[in-house]
Amino acid sequence: MGDPTVAIIAGEGVLPRMLSEALSRAGRTHIACYPHGLEVEVPAAEEFFFERSIAFIKSLQQRGIKQIVMVGKFVRPRSLNLLRFEGSTLMAAPRILASLRNGDDASLRALAQIIEEHGLKVVGIEDVAPNLLPEPGLYASTVPSDLDRADVERAAYIVEAISQVDVGQGAVVAKGLCLATEALPGTDAMLEWVAATRTDRPETGRTGVLYKAPKLNQDRRMDLPGIGPTTVAKAAAAGLAGIAWEARSALLLDAEQTMADAERLGLFLWSREPDQA
Numbered sequence: 001m002g003d004p005t006v007a008i009i010a011g012e013g014v015l016p017r018m019l020s021e022a023l024s025r026a027g028r029t030h031i032a033c034y035p036h037g038l039e040v041e042v043p044a045a046e047e048f049f050f051e052r053s054i055a056f057i058k059s060l061q062q063r064g065i066k067q068i069v070m071v072g073k074f075v076r077p078r079s080l081n082l083l084r085f086e087g088s089t090l091m092a093a094p095r096i097l098a099s100l101r102n103g104d105d106a107s108l109r110a111l112a113q114i115i116e117e118h119g120l121k122v123v124g125i126e127d128v129a130p131n132l133l134p135e136p137g138l139y140a141s142t143v144p145s146d147l148d149r150a151d152v153e154r155a156a157y158i159v160e161a162i163s164q165v166d167v168g169q170g171a172v173v174a175k176g177l178c179l180a181t182e183a184l185p186g187t188d189a190m191l192e193w194v195a196a197t198r199t200d201r202p203e204t205g206r207t208g209v210l211y212k213a214p215k216l217n218q219d220r221r222m223d224l225p226g227i228g229p230t231t232v233a234k235a236a237a238a239g240l241a242g243i244a245w246e247a248r249s250a251l252l253l254d255a256e257q258t259m260a261d262a263e264r265l266g267l268f269l270w271s272r273e274p275d276q277a
Contacts, residue, residue, distance in 0.1 A: 003029065003063075003064050004029040004030045004031050004063070004064065004065065005029075005030075005064060005065060005066045005067060006023065006028060006029075006030040006031075006065065006066075006067045006068075006069065006128060007030065007031050007032070007033060007060050007065045007067070007068050007069070008020060008023075008030060008031070008032040008033070008042065008045075008068075008069050008070075008071060009032075009033055009034065009035075009068055009069070009070045009071075009111075010032050010033065010034040010038075010040045010041075010042050010045055010071065010072050011034070011038060011040070011070070011071065011072025011073045011074040012038055012039060012040060012041075012072050012073040012074075013041070013072045013073045013226075013253070014041060014228070014253050014254055015071045015072050015226065015251060015253060016032065016034075016040055016041065016042045016045075016071050016072045017041040017042050018132060018251075018253070018254075019069065019071050019125060019128075019129055019132065020032055020042050020043075022129040022131065022132055023128065023129060026129070028128070031046065031060075031063075031065070032044070032045040032046070033045055033046040033047070033048055033056070033060075034046075034047060034048070035047075035048060035049070035050050035074070036048065036049045036050065038074070040072065053111065053114065054114065054118065057114070057115055057118050057120060058118060060120065061118065061119055061120060065120060066120060066121060067120070067121050067122075067123050067127075067128065068112075068115050068120050068121070068122050068123070069122075069123055069124065069125065069127075069128055069221075070108060070111070070112065070122065070221065070222050071125060071222075074108055108222050108223070109219060109222075112219070112221070112222070122221055123221060124220050124221035124222070124224070125224065125251070126220065126248070127221075130248075132251055132252075133224075133248045133249065133250070133251065134245075134247065134248070134250070134251075134252055134271040135247060135248065135271060136247040136248075136271050136272065136273050137270075137271055138268060138269065138270055138271075139252065139255075139258075139259050139262070139269035139270075139271065140242075140259055140262040140263050140267065140268055140269045141263060142241075142242065142262070142263075142266055142267060142268040143268060144209075144241070144242055144244070144268045144270055145241070147175065147207070148209055148241050148242060148268065150176065151173045151174060151175070151176065151207075151208060151209045151241075152173075152209050152211055152244045152270065152272060154173045154176055154178070155171045155172070155173040155178075155209055155210075155211035155244070156211050156213065156244075156246075156272070156274070158171040158173065158178055158181060158211075159171050159181075159211055159212070159213050160213070160216065162181050162182075163213070163214075163215035163216045163217075163218070164216055164217075166215060166217075167181065167182070167183055168181055168182030168183050168184075168190075168215075169182055169187075169212050169213060169214060169215060169225045170182035170187050170190065170210060170211065170212040170213075170225065171210075171211055172190065172191070172194050172208060172209070172210050172211075172238070172240065173208060173209055173211070174198075174200060174207050174208030174209070174240075175200065175207060175208070177200075179194050179198060179208065180193055180194050182212075187210070187212070187225075187231060187234075188230060188231070188234055191210065191231070191234035191235055191237070191238050191240075192234060192237075192238075194208075194238040194240075195234065195237045195238040195239070198238060198239060201239045205241075206236075206239050206240055206241040206242075206266070206267070207239070207240075207241055208238070208239065208240045208241060209240060209241060209242055209243065209244055210231070210235050210240055210242075210243045210244070211243075211244045211245065211272075212225040212227065212243075212244075212245045212246070212250055213225065213245060213246035213249060213250070213274075214246065214249050214250075220249075224249060224250060224251055225245060225246075225249070225250040225251070226250065226251045226252075226253045227243055227245060227250060227251070227252055227253065227258060227269070228252070228253030228254050228257075228258050229253075229254055229257045229258050229261050231243060231258075232258055232261045232262050232265065232267060232269075233261065233265075235267060236265040236267060240267065241267065241268065242262075242267045242268030242269065242270060243262070243267060243268070243269055243270070244268075244269075244270040244271075244272045245270075245271060245272065246271075246272060246274050247271040247272055247273050247274070248271075249274075250271075252269075
C-alpha cells in the first residue's frame with residue numbers, strides 16, 4: 001500500500017477510529033497520533049505533547065506525511081509544562097497560549113495554522129473519506145410527516161441564524177416552536193434539557209425534531225456535526241419524532257448502531273439537502 005502520506009490527529013470519541021477504518025478499507029496507509037492527556041480509540045496511535053507540537057510536526061514531515069486530518073473531540077490543555085517546551089515550539093508559545101484562552105475551537109485553529117506554516121496541509125474528512133458523510137435520503141424506515149418536514153425547515157432556519165454568531169450547530173423545534181438551541185454544553189445537554197422541561201408531549205406518538213448543520217463560517221476541516229446512538233436515545237427520551245441534518249455535512253457515528261436504534265425506537269433519520277423544504 002506504500003508509505004503513509006496521511007496522519008490523523010485524533011481526539012476523543014469514535015470518529016478517529018471510523019476514519020482510520022475507512023482509510024484502511026480504501027487501501028490508504030496512514031498513521032494516527034494524539035495530544036497527551038486524551039483517551040483515544042485508534043489502535044497504535046502515537047502520543048505527542050502540545051508543548052512539542054512543532055518538533056512533532058517536523059517529524060511527521062520527515063516521515064513523508066503530507067496531509068493532516070484533525071478529527072474527534074479535542075479539549076485544550078488546561079495548563080502547559082514550560083519545562084517541556086522545545087525551542088521551535090517555545091517561539092510559538094505566545095500564539096499557543098493566546099489560543100488556549102479563547103477556547104477549544106481557537107486552539108484547534110491555531111494548531112492547524114501552525115501545521116500549515118510548516119509545510120503540511122490540513123484537510124477534512126470530505127477530502128480523504130467523503131463516504132463517511134451521508135448523501136441525501138432517509139436512513140431509517142420511518143418517514144417524516146408534513147409537520148415533521150415543516151419543523152425541520154424551521155429548525156434549519158434557526159440553526160443558520162445562531163451560527164452567524166458562532167453559538168451552536170443544532171436546534172429542537174416542535175409544531176413550529178423552538179424548544180431549544182445548542183450552545184456550549186452541546187447536543188446531549190440540549191436534548192436532556194428538552195426531555196426534562198417539555199410540556200407539549202402528545203399522549204400518543206412523537207412530535208418535534210432535532211436538526212444539525214455546520215456553522216456558516218465554520219472551518220469544515222474540523223468539528224463537523226455528529227449524530228450517534230446517544231443522540232438517538234436522547235432524542236427519543238425527549239419525545240422527538242426524528243433527527244435531520246444537512247446532507248454531506250454531518251457524520252453518522254457508529255452508523256449501523258445509530259440506524260438500528262432509530263429503527264427500533266421509531267425515529268426518522270433524514271439527511272436533508274440544504275435548500276429542500
